[in-house]
Amino acid sequence: MGTFKIEGGHQLKGSIQPQGAKNEALQILCAVLLTPEVVTINNIPDIVDVNKLIKLLGNLGVKIEKIGKGSYTFQADEVDLEYLESDAFKVDGRGLRGSIMIVGPLLARFGKGYIPKPGGDKIGRRRLDTHFEGLINLGAKFRYSKEEQFYGVEADRLKGTYMLLEEASVTGTANIVMAAVLAEGQTTIYNAACEPYLQQLCKMLNRMGAKISGVGSNMLIIDGVESLGGTDHTMLPDMIEIGSWIGLAAMTKSELTIKNVSWNDLGIIPSVFRKLGITVEKQGDDIHIPAHTNGYEIQSFIDGSILTISDAPWPGFTPDLLSIVLVVATQARGSVLIHQKMFESRLFFVDKLIDMGAKIILCDPHRATVIGHDFKSTLKAMTMTSPDIRAGISLLIAALSAKGTSTIQNIEQIDRGYENIDERLRAIGAKIERVE
Template sequence: MATFEVLGGCPMKGEITPQGAKNEALQILCAVLLTPEKVTIHNIPDIVDVMQLIELLGKMGVETEKVGEGSYSFRAVDVDVDYMFSPEFSRAASRLRGSVMMLGPMLARFGRAAMPKPGGDKIGRRRLDTHIIGFQNLGARYEPNEDNSLNVLAAPDGGLQGGYMLLDEASVTGTANIVMAAVMARGKTVIYNAACEPYLQQLCKMLVRMGANITGIASNLLTIEGVDYLGGTTHTMLPDMIEVGSFIGMAAMTRSEITIKDVSFDNLGIIPTQFNRMGIHFEQRGDDIYIPCHDNYEIESFLDGSIMTIADAPWPGLTPDLLSVFLVVATQAKGSVLIHQKMFESRLFFVDKLIDMGAQIILCDPHRATVIGHNHQVQLRGTRMTSPDIRAGVALLIAAMSAQGRSVIQNVEQIDRGYQNIDGRLNALGANIKRIE
């Protein structure tokens, strides 16, 4: 188990480029299973979750080749469908949440698929009902085993059949899975209350280039006319909006002057506005974001004078993956804010580590925390802590970088799952982070 030793109080300066989007990569990589032709993908982040998925595709028989830095080609010609039903696959897939999005492509192309209970962050309930019910709406049979540890799905004779569905939640992975199943189903599929995040838009645009017929992209109403065959394509992934947001918050919290390069600003949605509400100001320079050194930053109130609330919501609302960053950044703001994590009931439980560091936080319940900012009048104290999940891990890293003294963060493999060489990239800007294996 690796740890970070972090010496706080080291302001950073310089330029940093965000990695390719983790959440997009997990969808796009599963989509290569839809065609026997070559698919080339650029800007793939070199992070644990993504590399594990590429390795898993290789074990299923997909030909994978690294063709450049962050670029891979894939050819799913001789896919071993039976491997999905093996104990080895179950062990590998159960460590990786994104593996669940193999179900849709495998059902569409091969008519059957299996998936163990997927892994990933332990941040609360992460049910698969939306995925399974969507497949059932396309005619698939669902056959869980006795202890529900393996989800087995089979298409009807003649293949999946398009249909209408109203999703019970605008699940990003659920929508992606259903879309990948529907693109080769017979007839028309209509998906209402579909997720419409930029990463889902990217998946749909890639599928259209492969020959799929999808309309309504970027809306919550998708219409798909099934086709018999999909071909190869080339795809470049967006920069990771979660990393962009993490760097904005990190710059303000540590009083650093940073330029974030090539952020795809138009795909950041409400993220810049929410940081503005936190009193964090920056300049858009072309497709870059320049964050000046902030001696302090003041949280806005609502127009009626009530306390600012920052909450997650389906796109174009604020992504839940950034709430941990907003929470930690608020600890050194002027003013107070209510952080409302609606989606996952265990994601705020890392705040006890921040309280130990001297932060003023009231955990109201599993979904809400009130933060009273120090306005940089009182520094957080360095301490020893453990990263519970990817996003809480980077929030704790931000706290440690702004704290007085030295902090130790254990279980940094969680951070590595979502952030590529984070210590090396930040040290190049002036941070003091030492990795101890």
């Protein structure tokens, strides 16, 4: 098990380039199964979760060639459907939650899609009902083995229909869209997720020959086509990493420039950090964070009541950044209520921050009140364990701001979502060492 040793309390300086978007990559990579032609994908992040999915596609018989840093070609012209019912697949598929999104493309193109109950972060219940209910609406027959925790859907030919999703699930919408593009007739998906990464998927599918309208809205209309062709696709920068670097700059009182952030795809992320008192400057397509030598002050609502920051489906604030916001608030002037609506176990990492000296009241599994120190009392270095990707990066930011040397164990969780993070942080002055 890997460990980070972090000497905190140092100012950082320089520029950092965000990696390709993890959550986009998991969708886009599954879409290569929809065509026998070559698909070229650029800006793929070199992280554990994405590499696991690429390996899974290779085991499925997809021909994969690396043509440059972050650039690959994929050709799914000889897919091995027998692998889907093998013991090896039941192991491989469980190791990654994003593997659920191979089901829609396989069902649409080959008439069947199987998946073991996928893994991922332990952040609370993450239902798969939206995925399978959508596929059943398209005409698939569903089966589930409780003993093996193995799901399956089969159909001779999917047929378009109208559906109103119970929840605006990003991965659920992606799975249904990838199935519907090859279905017979028209499919309407209402209450569809509309995140930039899902928009990227739809734009890529349209370049491959799909007919999807309403991209960017919560109503997608899809006219099914007989087949799809190849394309080139370049992924957006990872908005969660961008938010992480904003928080890192504020907590360490550092001047940082985050390069090529695709401002138009950040939604309300910059304004949420501004509500915490952080100066977020737009410089072309970069973000510049000046050194907050005098700290930063949390705003109140117009009526003077305590600021509440909560997550919501896009264009609301992404739940993946609430952990970062919570850590940043520990050194602000003022107080804030963090309301994590979507996952009931995601705030449990705050006990580690409390041990570091943060003033946090965990009201219930979904809400925490943070009373900022205003840098009058620094966090204490300590030994801790990363419970999931986003809590892991939040604890890393806390450690970089704390006085003394901290140790973070189970850093495989951080590596699942952040590419060469120790090397990239050292390049801007962080004192961080990886110990295997």
